[in-house]
Amino acid sequence: MNRNIHPFLLRPSGKDYLWGGQRLNTEFEKNIDMNPLAETWECSTHPDGPSTVASGEFVGQSLVDVIASHPEFLGTRHEGETELPILIKFIDAKRDLSVQVHPGDGYAKEYENGQLGKTEMWYVLDASRDAKLVYGLHQDCTEEEIRESIENGTLGKYLQTVPVKRDDLFFIQSGTIHAIGAGCLIAEIQENSNLTYRLYDYDRVGKDGKKRPLHVDKAMKVAKLTSSAEPKQPMRVLKYRQGVASELLTRCKYFEVHRMLVNTERRQTVHYQADDLGFRVLLCINGCGNISFGSEMLQFYKGDCIFVPASSDALTIHGQATFLDVRG
Known part of the structure; x- marks a missing residue:
């Protein structure tokens, strides 16, 4: 970089x-x-x-x-x-x-x-x-x-x-x-x-x-004019690590989407980073907090959308929030 x-x-x-x-x-x-x-x-x-x-x-x-x-x-x-x-x-x-x-x-x-x-x-x-x-x-x-x-x-x-x-x-x-x-x-x-x-x-x-x-x-x-199977909610498994839980929602050839729940009220640190393959987008659907990178900090609130370029610096997320983590 x-x-x-x-x-x-x-x-x-x-x-x-x-x-x-x-x-x-x-x-x-x-x-x-x-x-x-x-x-x-x-x-x-x-x-x-x-x-x-x-x-x-x-x-x-x-x-x-x-x-x-x-x-x-x-x-x-x-x-x-x-x-x-x-x-x-x-x-x-x-x-x-x-x-x-x-x-x-x-x-x-x-x-x-x-x-x-x-x-x-x-x-x-x-x-x-x-x-x-x-x-x-x-x-x-x-x-x-x-x-x-x-x-x-x-x-x-x-x-x-x-x-x-x-x-x-x-x-x-x-x-x-x-x-x-x-x-x-x-x-x-x-x-x-x-x-x-x-x-x-x-x-x-x-x-x-x-x-x-x-x-x-x-x-x-x-249009597909044949009958469609009734959509069933997929099996979703939350995976936990310190300060964060996430689950895969959708993976297709166009995008991959995870739901990510962050809770750092006990001062845990949640690290997040995009690799060099693709960008990521964090869509905050609930809660608030801040994202730190180097000496800088970005505050976010419910409804905010954050673009994370490929190969971006490592991020640290603090707060109590739910995101859709979209990977392009």
């Missing part, structure tokens, strides 16, 4: 989609002047919502520019790349999201100007008592059946709905028809993509007074 490489806080972009609420402002103190505030793109180099660096030597710069200037921050696994391969969000669904599907990489590359497809993971931060989500179809369907049901407003009869509770985990592969239901507060880790094909949107209208557009033809090209 030929220079000191330190972590830094990120400031998100916000989205005011009509189904959102205000929990990201009231509970996560995002201080974004949007109502509703449906999503915050916490760690993003996507042109539709890039993050901004909020601490350290790059403060005020777009994460896009920082990564472009320092591609080594991504790690040797991403050599030659100049933008993040993933995107991390908070989602506050006060109302149901549209029924939708995302394309895979192959289709997106060929038909969407070389973009990435979208496989994603949802970690449920909170859910109302009756919260549900849509995960695939509960029976095999033909394209004609789906198109007809969209036309007459009966698509719901084919959708598999699943109850949702706090701490649930869902892995949504591209091609899976899905929808987040009202009352869900979710952290989402996904490919760096904003390609969404709507199948059904409850005939809602946007700010322009017109119904939001559907993308049925494209959706039919990528």
Whole structure:
């Protein structure tokens, strides 16, 4: 290592989609002047919502520019790349999201100007008592059946709905028809993509007074129309060491996500470091504390997102907090 490489806080972009609420402002103190505030793109180099660096030597710069200037921050696994391969969000669904599907990489590359497809993971931060989500179809369907049901407003009869509770985990592969239901507060880790094909949107209208557009033809090209197995919560095993416990949530070719619980109230020391292979992102979903590196210290609170470049200096974490530890 030929220079000191330190972590830094990120400031998100916000989205005011009509189904959102205000929990990201009231509970996560995002201080974004949007109502509703449906999503915050916490760690993003996507042109539709890039993050901004909020601490350290790059403060005020777009994460896009920082990564472009320092591609080594991504790690040797991403050599030659100049933008993040993933995107991390908070989602506050006060109302149901549209029924939708995302394309895979192959289709997106060929038909969407070389973009990435979208496989994603949802970690449920909170859910109302009756919260549900849509995960695939509960029976095999033909394209004609789906198109007809969209036309007459009966698509719901084919959708598999699943109850949702706090701490649930869902892995949504591209091609899976899905929808987040009202009352869900979710952290989402996904490919760096904003390609969404709507199948059904409850005939809602946007700010322009017109119904939001559907993308049925494209959706039919990528959607899996066979029945989906009911999603089961995976076996999760907490591994303990002094001051910290962690468990693997998801590992796929796009990202790896762990839940990490830090408690150093008895003055234990928790060390954390990214290797030279890839970057890491710490998304604080509860608690607060500080991160020390050398003679410097960075305070964090619930809702903060911290980018840890590849080959960064060793970090020491103090506090009582829960993170999603995302490894790129």
